[in-house]
Amino acid sequence: MRAIRRKEFREYRRNGNLVFATAILPLIFLIQPVIQVFTLPTSASMTLRHEHSLVYMLAIPVLVPAVLASYAVVGERVQGTLEPVLTTPVRPEELLLGKAMAAFVPSVFVAYAVFALFVAIVEFFARAAVASAVIQGPDLLAQLLFTPLLASWSIWVGIAISARSSDPRTATQISVLMSLPTVAVTTLIALNVIPATLGIAVGFGAALLVLVLVGWRVVSVIFDPERLITNTK
């Protein structure tokens, strides 16, 4: 697994398209709320208290890993490297976990880093009333807890799509598209359309945990070396 992870990190760093896609999404999700917060008058703080602006940033751990994971299998197939890798003693499950970890680590790191940056900018530069309305303890906790769960779910979706695709760009597009329902849910919570209660949070977390475990099993089945190498079945 370590060998796969190390190789994946090296490849990420040298894949300009992947670096660009991984960087641009968090920037979009950072700049837009920053501008919004700085243009709000102090009177808007009352409205903000009923929203969960920080939850909106949970889109980052959904979208970034979707992009990274969508390249995982189809990228190997296109380069012709999947067959040599599968001829080594590595088990398919180890290969998948190595690839999942390689997408998970940078995605979670980027999500936390962007989130921390946003919180710091708001705390230090926004109007005090706005800052206290935006930065709410439960939202911080939600961000910390849901980021790895959302990233894991998104990774399995991305790898599943990657294992069924023959073109990396198509895989990325479908993977991002498949992430949108999750983004929609977090956005609806952020806008208080779905009330952010403890019950909802626990239910959402439990559902994600189940989805992550189911996702892992489904991906293990979809990842059929014989089909991937021979283009049959």
Add this chain to the structure above:
Amino acid sequence: MQVSGYRDGPAIRVAGLGKRFGDRVAFEDMSFEVGYGEVFGFLGPNGAGKTTTVRTLGTLVVPTSGSATVAGLPLTSDNEVEIRRRIAIMPESPGLYLRLSVAENLQCFADLYEVPDGPGRIDQALQAVDLTGRAQDVCGALSKGLRQRVALARVLLSDPEVLFLDEPTAGLDPVATLDVYELIDGLRRRGVTIFLTTHRLEEAERLCDRVAILNTTLRAVGPPAQLRDRLFAKTLTVRTVVPLADPDALFTGLPAVEGWRRDGSASYVLIVSDPTHAAPSVTRALVAAGADVLSVGESRHSLEDVYLQLIDQRSESGTP
């Protein structure tokens, strides 16, 4: 890696092995054995099932019939990982990470094989394919031939017992091709079993102890010389300055000659059981008959003749 205790039998034993993809037969009813230290050539036209056979023996494809033993282990799902530890496969396409350097590619595979002393093994593998000076080059910037050599270095990393090489000299220039031949000879001397898939018949003839010719089913297995003897009658070719007056009377009177045919105006092909014994008596008879002899020589059939004969037989019989 030389693990003792399982080298009594053959390196590869295949019994009635077959693979179907739905209705399509990739190969079927294949049976052969490959001994340890043997270089075994696998020849056949495109679509004959060569690559699928290699993938099946390499545990990447599950057979639909028959059984096999690879590197001393039965080909079962339980043994897949251990078999892959003992073998290495170089596919037809080099399959390199083009954004990574040569050394990084090799390091990745050394890690996957859990090779002890990775850097040392990488250096040895690079030396073996004469690429030491290109270790830091990005693979995407290498020529096709150099990529092929990196792929060769990759399969040497784990010091495999059985090495499957699929067209190892494809895209290489003549000098690099000779280097690969020397490398294969060196591996053979070290006792590595080599399963060589190739379209180059002269390559198979030069390198292989035995060859198998297949076209979805196995057509023949044996040393090239034995296959020649099995398929073609032994013949002498006689050439004279002018046509013989009565060749039939001359040749049919010789006990060493079983038959003859004309092959041009002053050229004759004689079917004999033993060319070494027949050539002197034929020459003496020709001289006694007053013929001006240009040459008397044993006809040589190449592996290509054997291959074409077998593949033609297959086509004529109408079997796929």
